[in-house]
Amino acid sequence: MQIREYILRRLMILPLIVVGTSIIVFGLSRVGGNPIAIYLEHEMTPAEVAEIEERYGLNDPLPVQYLAWAGGVITGDMGWSAVSAQPVTEALIDRVGATLELAIFAAVVAITLGIGLGTFGGARRDRWPDHLTRIFSISGASMPIFWFAILLLILFWVNLGWVSIGRSDPIVFASIAHPTGLYTVDAILAGSLTALIDALRYMALPATTLGFGATAIIARMMRSSLVEELNEDYVDAARAKGLPERLVLRRHARRNALIPTVTVIGLGFGFLLQGTVVVEIIFRWPGLGRWMADAVLRGDQATIMGYVLFTSVLFLTVNLIVDVMYAYLDRRVVLGA
Amino acid sequence: MTAPAASPPTRSTAPLVISVKDLQVHFKVKTGVVHAVDGVSFDVRDGETLGLVGETGCGKTVTARSFLRLVKTPPGIYAGGRIDFWSGDARRSGAGPVDLLRVPDREMLAIRGDRIAMIFQDPAKALNPSMSIGDQVAEVLYQHRSDDLVDDQPEHVPRMLRRASRQLTTGPERLALRLPPWRKRASRLRRRGDELVAAALAETQIANPRKIMDRYPHELSGGMKQRVMIAQALACNPDLLIADEPTTALDVTVQARILELIADLQRRHGTSVLYISHDLSLVRQMCDRVAVMYAGRIVETGNTRTVFSDPLHPYTRGLMAAVPSASQKRGELLAIEGNVPELIDPPASCRFHTRCGFAVALCEQADPELLEIRHGHGVACLAYASAGKLGVPNAALPLVDGSTR
Amino acid sequence: MAVRVRRLADVAREVLRNPTTVAGLVIIVMLLAIAILAPVLTTPNVPDPYQMPRDWTMRDAPPGTPGHPLGTTSTGGDVFYGVLWGARTSLQLSVIVVSITVTVGVIVGSLAGFIGGRLDEILMRVVDVFLAIPELIFALAIAAVLGPSFNNIIFALSVVFWVKYARIIRGQIIHIKQNDYVDAARVTGDSKFSIYRKDVLPNSITPVMVQATMDMGGIVLTAATLSFIGLAEAGLAEWGVLVSDGQAGISAGKWWASTFPGMMVFLWALAFNLVGDGLRDVLDPRTERR
DSSP states (O other): OHHHHHHHHHHHHHHHHHHHHHHHHHHIIIIISOTTGGGOOTTOOHHHHHHHHHHTTTTSOHHHHHHHHHHHHHTTOOOEETTTTEEHHHHHHHHHHHHHHHHHHHHHHHHHHHHHHHHHHHTTTTSHHHHHHHHHHHHHHHOOHHHHHHHHIIIIIIISOOOOSSSSOHHHHHTSOOSSSOHHHHHHHHTOHHHHHHHHHHHHHHHHHHHHHHHHHHHHHHHHHHHHHHTSHHHHHHHHTTOOHHHIIIIIIHHHHHHHHHHHHHHHHHHHHHHHHHHHHHHTOOSHHHHHHHHHHHTOHHHHHHHHHHHHHHHHHHHHHHHHHHHHHOHIIIIIO | OOOOOOOOTTTTTSOEEEEEEEEEEEEEETTEEEEEEEEEEEEEETTOEEEEEOOTTSSHHHHHHHHTTOSOTTTEEEEEEEEEEOOHHHHHHTOOOEETTTSOHHHHHHHBTTTEEEEOSOHHHHSOTTSOHHHHHHHHHHHHOHHHHOOSOGGGSOHHHHHHHTTOOOHHHHHHTTSHHHHHHHHHHHHHHHHHHHHHHHHTTOSOHHHHHTOOGGGSOHHHHHHHHHHHHHTTOOSEEEEESTTTTSOHHHHHHHHHHHHHHHHHHTOEEEEEESOHHHHHHHOSEEEEEETTEEEEEEEHHHHHHSOOSHHHHHHHHHSOOTTSOOOOSOOSSSOOOOOBSOOSSOTTTTTOTTOOGGGGTOOOOOEEEETTEEEOOHHHHTTGGGTOOOTTSGGGGOTTO | OHHHHHHHHHHHHHHHHOHHHHHHHHHHHHHHHHHHHHHHHSOOOSSOTTBOOBOTTSTTOOTTBTTBTTOBOTTOBBHHHHHHHHHHHHHHHHHHHHHHHHHHHHHHHHHHHHHOHHHHHHHHHHHHHHHHSOHHHHHHHHHHHHOSOHHHHHHHHHHHHTHHHHHHHHHHHHHHHHSHHHHHHHHTTOOHHHHIIIIIHHHHHHHHHHHHHHHHHHHHHHHHHHHHHTOSOTTBSOHHHHHHHHHGGGGGTOOHHHHHHHHHHHHHHHHHHHHHHHHHHHHOGGGGOO
């Protein structure tokens, strides 16, 4: 019962935060610069500029402008993306698959590896596996993604030639239909092993790069919560039952240590989302991140606004899901208190 | 160093279950080595209840935990002594004891939960919060009684099912057990397991065991949780039950019922109990014999009635004096002035002399041994040392004029 | 007072017992030395020493070339110069941003925690909104609308990074407010402000210090990422800019222009994270979770 209440409360706050975010996004475009900068050319006369400003309603009071924009966003009209020469909404839909696919793969890698490493280190507290885990996770949090990506490229692309950059071999990519926009899923749906291998081969390096930081965050959290759980009485009680150490760890301590670890998965997802910008630039991945980077460099405000709003809504949603999962997993928190 | 206490007159014929000899458990800390348990010896006989009493930090819990080798090493060190254990089978077959400090890990696992079980102080902490009650009780049964679960002839049971009976299956295997060839036998296994769990819970007078099995610890009251702990501990009908302050964390009203339950189950199963408490009145009520612990040592041991009616050691006397009468609230042992001394590299002196009203110069230089003063009644105090064997107090020391009696 | 001093000495001793923390400190000292000695170790470029000197005759020179120990970029920038002056840029950047964000965060957090009520509610919703946008993307958007310049990066980071401090301080105040001893202090007639000074600040300093140490690294990391994307002036002696300059050359085997400055970013962030981590372990092990 209380879980439902909790979810409801969170769902009620969510729109408020989204509205707040949209105000910030809108404010940025109006306070910081000129929303039509990308359309202005040097040879335009002031009269021409004024005409454009008039056409886009830039002379209206700011609240009116905001409402006009927000109304557009709600009806799916987020303006025109100059960098991709199509409506922002359309551009978002075209690119979201590539980015999500990358982020999901990286997340899967990060969660599995992070939990594995954290368990490995935490169960061997203060011995060398623990120290190695610690060094790994601090390195992960300190690693500039752009540098890590370049190092991997130098090794696997330039020197070993094992991978190529981009998202796919264009011929293979064109050979199958793309109903979902997720290349791997489409490949499986089309039953094409070639396409699936192609997808995974191109994905491997960017997903590894992207997942590194999140892996570190998750491993660190897993390690410290496992150490904490291992000090609990119920762990000794489990030992007193005659369970072998392996089972004590797996069935008791690890299960409970996972609960707080879930909370950083949301944080890690933010890490992944922001990482896509850099990873997509370096690996020439045709997703949202590179689109944003283009827009940033060319001052395409509509695209920037659309991207930031979309990303934060996605981030909020993932965090909401994570919190609900947490509330569900940790029966003590919701039902106990 | 210390002589083992003699057995009490009443049950001296009962066979031994546990014999602790000169147990020493130390902890390495930054500033030195803490002698948490420093030469403890006592016996527990078949079917009897031994109370181990003393203040917080006197080493009673560490003693109990070392029975199951649950003291974390490091920082703990099993520095010496032995804990001999005769399981029921060993006694029947006439085999010798095993030393719990030295049995191989595999054997230790077979003893834990099956032959020696333990009830923890705070049931709220000792139950896994994210596991259902049924699963937690089932765990101990599956671990030690898996042969009871597989109803076929054990040698014909496929390996996977066998693993399932120990709750060892993971991912693919668990899935396979839901599929036709295995499904029936697996669900029979589960049903049989549930029956055993329900029976174990019913033993502790839990009204609706089937319903409780699906609950999680936080949904139960403290008393209920402790019943579950007891069900878990007695599920395999152990030879020895270690109860570490089993009622301290509970409401006073619930305490009495839990104590009754333990006593009742003990009577019916003939389990030996090592009862650890700081609460003298509980010990008096529950135990056949008592051992009083102070600063890592046993200072007095004997028949409960004898020790309570005629305490010898000044510490024991202090404890008795601290117990209020029945009408008052239950006494915690706070009335003796001062605290248990630090046990880091202790000197060879009587541990109690800093708080003892009868201490003389000698007490700072000599370390008294536990000596049997009367039949089955031992004390570690210099006041009795010279005259010990005769059971006559040493008139030269002020303690013995019995002014507190 | 004496007690406080001794505690500091204890903390220092305990921090120094951890080898990884000591490693972090050693790296920090080295990086600071580089930042301070940059004008001595290289000839400052005129008129603006924070601009890379360009030698158009020596483009893509490999490491070890006389006069260019770490090689040059595709536009003839000296990587060695960039690496050294980049440390200076990073030091200034991180000190400026940390001072601004700590100040703003402490003020906002104190207001929210102490005044409470509606103001608290509003400020915390603002904090929620700020936290709803991933740090880097927020900073990227701010810097983007303001136009490419390193000063705008500084501004953008300041806007983004104060939030955590506000949360720490507010949480601490609320926690302390719930404690009985504040009531006791009130009864004895202490004013709100003196409670704040005596109880709240000393208790909050530790987590703020840990966070600030980590942010010293995180800010440089984020700034380098922004300038890598292209939000700093071209030719600035900054690590992210250099990595970006060198990126195009790696397919042709010219690895040096990206590798060295990228390593500096990593070392910088690593060192501060190691020290922050060590501090946290010693100062308040219980807040280890985030």
